[in-house]
Amino acid sequence: MDATSHQVLGVRVLEHNETPGLGDKVSLRVSDWIRSFSGKTVTSKENKRWAVKKDGGQFDQFTGATITPRAVVTAVKKAAWFVSQQQAALVNQPANCGGTS
Secondary structure: OOOOOOEOOOOOOOOOOOOOOOHHHHOOOOOOHHHHHOOOEOOOOOOOOOOEHHHOOOEOOEOOEOHHHHHHHHHHHHHHHHHHHHHHHHHOOOOOOOOOO
């Protein structure tokens, strides 16, 4: 998230167990679909644009697979909204890496 505009800078899926050829399109090595979140903002918790196009939103779903894109869009929306609402608390957290700050 960008500190001033609360813009999503990027999203990556680190691991999944989706059907090869369908749901695995959330992975950057298979498809660039995950890049569609970059530059987007969440303006409210109920923001209707944060949905797949089939549900009236702005994000494409995959041919033959809607459940996975729906779940990813929902998860990214929730995470982006949480960060936008808790930014000060998150930034001011002490370092937990064993070192001193």
